[in-house]
Amino acid sequence: LQLQESGPGLVKPSETLSLTCTVSGDSISRSNYFWGWIRKPPGRGLEWIGTISYSGSTYYNPSLKSRVTMSVDTSKNQFSLRLSSVTAADTAVYYCARPLAGSPRDAFDVWGQGTMVTVSS
Amino acid sequence: QSVLTQPPSASGTPGQRVTISCSGSSSNIGSNTVNWYQQLPGSTPKLLVYNDNQRPSGVPDRFSGSQSGTSASLAIGGLQSEDEADYFCAAWDASLNGVLFGGGTKLTVL
Numbered sequence: 309l310q311l312q313e314s315g316p317g318l319v320k321p322s323e324t325l326s327l328t329c330t331v332s333g334d335s336i337s338r339s340n341y342f343w344g345w346i347r348k349p350p351g352r353g354l355e356w357i358g359t360i361s362y363s364g365s366t367y368y369n370p371s372l373k374s375r376v377t378m379s380v381d382t383s384k385n386q387f388s389l390r391l392s393s394v395t396a397a398d399t400a401v402y403y404c405a406r407p408l409a410g411s412p413r414d415a416f417d418v419w420g421q422g423t424m425v426t427v428s429s
Numbered sequence: 430q431s432v433l434t435q436p437p438s439a440s441g442t443p444g445q446r447v448t449i450s451c452s453g454s455s456s457n458i459g460s461n462t463v464n465w466y467q468q469l470p471g472s473t474p475k476l477l478v479y480n481d482n483q484r485p486s487g488v489p490d491r492f493s494g495s496q497s498g499t500s501a502s503l504a505i506g507g508l509q510s511e512d513e514a515d516y517f518c519a520a521w522d523a524s525l526n527g528v529l530f531g532g533g534t535k536l537t538v539l
């Protein structure tokens with residue numbers, strides 16, 4: 309199983325950050341899998357953004373919930389992240405990842421390589 | 430406020446045993462299992478320990494996890510220079526209904 313993030317590396321303040329994670333080596337629509345997004349701002353620790361099931365059930369970080377939307381596209385074997393009204397504080401390396409087993413509570417055992425997103429005008 | 434607290438730094442010499450702590454509360458470590466991640470410089474986070482004390486395939490048994498009450502620990506035995514990395518604990522938090530990460534511990538091998 310491999311995950312690969314894609315999307316713009318530069319986003320203007322107040323605009324919407326959009327990233328896609330392409331899943332290869334397995335089907336995203338397996339009923340026991342969830343899919344997640346985590347980010348790491350420069351010089352800071354990891355921050356969980358949210359987790360989504362193949363059927364669209366979502367769990368979002370309460371601190372980001374009002375700005376986050378996650379979705380799954382089973383036809384493309386992809387899942388996506390949208391973060392609206394971005395500021396410089398959203399500058400980070402964004403990772404997509406998969407929890408180990410069939411629960412959003414599980415450890416993330418497969419990670420994408422990460423993509424750097426900078427918020428700047 | 431839900432927080433997992435780790436020391437910002439730790440160090441040891443080659444061959445030593447080092448322990449990194451992770452302190453939480455009843456809503457996270459006290460009621461859910463703890464996972465540990467290693468992030469080498471410039472690399473993607475790697476799952477090191479899951480469900481408090483289980484190692485994924487390929488992780489050396491020098492790495493071990495434990496949990497007691499609302500705290501957890503990661504022990505690294507026979508420290509090697511390649512262990513120099515950032516280490517993060519994580520757990521599900523019932524109050525957040527989501528995943529909580531610790532702030533991370535930077536391990537230096539002297």
